[in-house]
Amino acid sequence: MQYAYLLILITLLSAIGYYLGRQRSSRLVKQEIRRLHSLPGHYGMYVALWCSVPAVIILGLWITLQSSAIESLVISALPPEIQSLPQEQLSLVLNDIINIAGGIIVSDAPDEFLLAAAGHYNQLKGTGFLALAALLMTVCAGGLAMGMRYIRPDMRARIKVERTMQALMLLCSAVAIVTTIGIVLSVLFESIRFFNQIPVTDFLFGLKWSPQIAIRPDQVGASGSFGIVPLLAGTLMISLIAMLVAVPTGLMSAVYMSEYASDKIRTVVKPLLEILAGIPTVVYGFFAALTVAPFIREMGGRFGIDVSSESALAAGLVMGIMIIPFISSLSDDVINAVPQELRDASLSIGATRSETVVRVVLPAALPGIVGSILLGVSRAVGETMIVVMAAGLTAKLTANPFEAVTTFTVQIVTLLIGDQEFDSPKTLAAFALGLVLFVITLCLNVIALYVVRRYREEYE
Amino acid sequence: MVRSRDDIVRTIGKPLLADDERVKISCRNVNVYYGEKRAIREVSVDIAEQEVTAFIGPSGCGKSTFLRCINRMNDTIKSCRVEGEITLDREDIYDRNVDPVLLRARIGMVFQKPNPFPKSIFENVAYGPRIHGLARNKSELDEIVITSLEKAGLFSEVKDQLDHPGTGLSGGQQQRLCIARAISVQPEVILMDEPCSALDPIATAKIEELIDELRRNFTIIIVTHSMQQAARVSQRTAFFHLGNLVEVDDTNTIFVNPEHKLTQDYITGRYG
Numbered sequence: 001m002q003y004a005y006l007l008i009l010i011t012l013l014s015a016i017g018y019y020l021g022r023q024r025s026s027r028l029v030k031q032e033i034r035r036l037h038s039l040p041g042h043y044g045m046y047v048a049l050w051c052s053v054p055a056v057i058i059l060g061l062w063i064t065l066q067s068s069a070i071e072s073l074v075i076s077a078l079p080p081e082i083q084s085l086p087q088e089q090l091s092l093v094l095n096d097i098i099n100i101a102g103g104i105i106v107s108d109a110p111d112e113f114l115l116a117a118a119g120h121y122n123q124l125k126g127t128g129f130l131a132l133a134a135l136l137m138t139v140c141a142g143g144l145a146m147g148m149r150y151i152r153p154d155m156r157a158r159i160k161v162e163r164t165m166q167a168l169m170l171l172c173s174a175v176a177i178v179t180t181i182g183i184v185l186s187v188l189f190e191s192i193r194f195f196n197q198i199p200v201t202d203f204l205f206g207l208k209w210s211p212q213i214a215i216r217p218d219q220v221g222a223s224g225s226f227g228i229v230p231l232l233a234g235t236l237m238i239s240l241i242a243m244l245v246a247v248p249t250g251l252m253s254a255v256y257m258s259e260y261a262s263d264k265i266r267t268v269v270k271p272l273l274e275i276l277a278g279i280p281t282v283v284y285g286f287f288a289a290l291t292v293a294p295f296i297r298e299m300g301g302r303f304g305i306d307v308s309s310e311s312a313l314a315a316g317l318v319m320g321i322m323i324i325p326f327i328s329s330l331s332d333d334v335i336n337a338v339p340q341e342l343r344d345a346s347l348s349i350g351a352t353r354s355e356t357v358v359r360v361v362l363p364a365a366l367p368g369i370v371g372s373i374l375l376g377v378s379r380a381v382g383e384t385m386i387v388v389m390a391a392g393l394t395a396k397l398t399a400n401p402f403e404a405v406t407t408f409t410v411q412i413v414t415l416l417i418g419d420q421e422f423d424s425p426k427t428l429a430a431f432a433l434g435l436v437l438f439v440i441t442l443c444l445n446v447i448a449l450y451v452v453r454r455y456r457e458e459y460e
Numbered sequence: 461m462v463r464s465r466d467d468i469v470r471t472i473g474k475p476l477l478a479d480d481e482r483v484k485i486s487c488r489n490v491n492v493y494y495g496e497k498r499a500i501r502e503v504s505v506d507i508a509e510q511e512v513t514a515f516i517g518p519s520g521c522g523k524s525t526f527l528r529c530i531n532r533m534n535d536t537i538k539s540c541r542v543e544g545e546i547t548l549d550r551e552d553i554y555d556r557n558v559d560p561v562l563l564r565a566r567i568g569m570v571f572q573k574p575n576p577f578p579k580s581i582f583e584n585v586a587y588g589p590r591i592h593g594l595a596r597n598k599s600e601l602d603e604i605v606i607t608s609l610e611k612a613g614l615f616s617e618v619k620d621q622l623d624h625p626g627t628g629l630s631g632g633q634q635q636r637l638c639i640a641r642a643i644s645v646q647p648e649v650i651l652m653d654e655p656c657s658a659l660d661p662i663a664t665a666k667i668e669e670l671i672d673e674l675r676r677n678f679t680i681i682i683v684t685h686s687m688q689q690a691a692r693v694s695q696r697t698a699f700f701h702l703g704n705l706v707e708v709d710d711t712n713t714i715f716v717n718p719e720h721k722l723t724q725d726y727i728t729g730r731y732g
Binding site: 262263339341342343344349350351360363364 | 536564566568573576578592638645
């Protein structure tokens with residue numbers, strides 16, 4: 001990528017600026033560094049920032065604006081009869097031009113004017129790049145000179161550099177926030193399109209999920225129904241089974257590791273448990289589908305219970321195992337963070353170890369433990385692979401864990417797999433499901449925050 | 461087993477009590493090891509009933525370590541090993557049949573840094589009676605909590621805020637809350653490990669007054685860095701140095717007429 005060279009160039013110039021700034025600042029005070037307000041390195045950083053920040057901003061702007069500018073120039077140079085084409089056809093022509101310019105020949109014999117336009121396009125791009133490079137060089141050099149001119153022994157370089165760094169950090173966190181907002185909005189808008197075709201009440205309270213849309217009016221089974229109650233039930237049931245497995249196991253092992261285990265055992269067991277967290281969920285899926293599900297089916301058969309080969313129980317059990325390390329590892333950390341003085345206090349009154357754990361340590365660690373459980377629940381609700389492989393695809397409204405059920409995530413996957421048109425409710429339903437999933441996890445977070453605040457025990 | 465006898469100092473003064481009736485705790489040839497390192501060497505001393513015994517000495521001399529042997533809090537430190545004999549009312553506390561949990565109900569402890577539980581003031585004091593089942597119903601529990609707080613001289617200050625968190629009190633109040641918590645299970649002995657080192661002079665004076673008060677009902681051992689404090693609150697004083705118990709005597713004798721050179725140097729502030 002050509003732009004990478006420009007970035008390297010800016011970096012190099014900034015490095016030179018850093019070096020020059022250091023040199024100049026220490027020379028100004030004849031090597032008596034104490035007379036400088038800041039360390040020479042800060043003056044160096046100051047010059048480097050002057051050199052790089054404006055140049056990077058210009059580079060960014062150029063990259064975002066360049067393609068539309070060049071395109072409009074190319075279009076204005078096209079023959080008038082082509083220019084007067086409607087918008088969609090014009091963009092097709094433009095696509096052809098760009099492809100030809102990139103060396104991809106679309107049709108056997110491209111039109112004369114297309115070839116000319118492609119040449120024009122390439123030429124514009126070339127000049128544009130050269131102009132950009134020249135501009136950046138000027139800006140860098142200008143910034144460097146400016147920065148150097150500002151260096152005085154009493155100039156507060158450190159404070160300025162630190163301010164700039166702060167702004168940079170703010171920018172980075174803003175990226176995360178803006179991305180989140182973007183994701184939410186895109187899901188929201190597609191969902192609104194979906195709700196224009198299917199009423200919200202049908203979606204939220206419908207008891208039947210069968211997302212089909214007729215291609216021909218007389219098709220069999222043409223009427224689709226989009227009621228999410230079976231999916232919600234399936235998701236909740238599997239998550240519940242998973243948490244029933246993960247919370248007690250995870251918490252107990254956390255308590256064991258932090259309160260009872262010797263250092264030797266701890267150093268072995270903790271990493272082993274964390275390996276569980278590193279296993280890809282697909283592998284858990286195999287395990288659920290090929291080992292656990294048949295086992296449950298066979299056991300059920302022995303006791304005369306009818307178990308389907310894909311069951312909520314199998315998926316939930318394996319998902320619970322997957323979540324154990326999240327809960328145990330995080331809880332272990334928060335339990336370890338409870339001050340030793342509290343344990344001493346409890347033991348010195350004659351409490352046993354288990355009384356100390358139950359009455360002092362766990363209450364003090366509760367906010368963190370709730371946090372870890374919540375993280376586990378969000379994993380369970382959002383988990384896809386295990387459920388796809390072990391719980392099946394049939395949307396059945398049932399409370400029987402031995403039957404196959406399906407979840408939000410599984411349905412999103414099946415709705416979006418393959419070639420889909422983006423205006424049918426069938427595809428848009430995936431976004432609505434995503435929105436519901438998002439709202440559920442959001443609610444869980446709010447509830448947990450409330451619980452944590454309500455029951456927090458202050459220490460220190 | 462004693463590894464080497466050469467560096468062991470023979471305790472002078474009156475480590476053992478003449479009157480057997482007054483002995484609450486007696487320690488004979490106690491050695492404490494942290495791994496290979498010996499922290500306490502051949503300490504033998506008697507602790508008298510209903511009296512304050514002060515342990516003084518420079519930092520790292522082993523006085524806190526020795527204190528923690530008496531309620532077996534050292535059991536919670538894995539590398540720590542205790543040898544010798546310690547008896548409470550003539551029963552060996554390191555005997556196989558002794559449950560350290562029950563022992564600690566008889567020997568309470570107050571720590572250097574106030575460490576109230578992150579619970580309400582009431583719950584802090586009710587903790588011990590609850591786990592030992594000392595109260596049959598709510599009103600008995602209330603009574604225990606109130607008397608304990610009264611004995612610790614805290615009740616009048618907190619009576620309207622028993623449901624507020626104990627951690628919200630001032631440092632001195634927190635330490636008195638910890639004392640109330642310790643006496644709530646009616647122990648016979650209270651061990652205090654530098655209880656005033658984190659407190660200001662006014663809070664310290666209050667605690668010292670309280671210790672003097674508590675002496676009537678409890679046997680008290682206090683570890684302190686401050687010689688003035690030892691002189692003010694204790695009846696007998698034991699001076700530790702590098703894991704040895706150098707000299708034990710009536711507090712008056714120790715401060716007015718110490719026998720051992722090390723004790724003299726420490727008392728006169730030549731080091732420490």
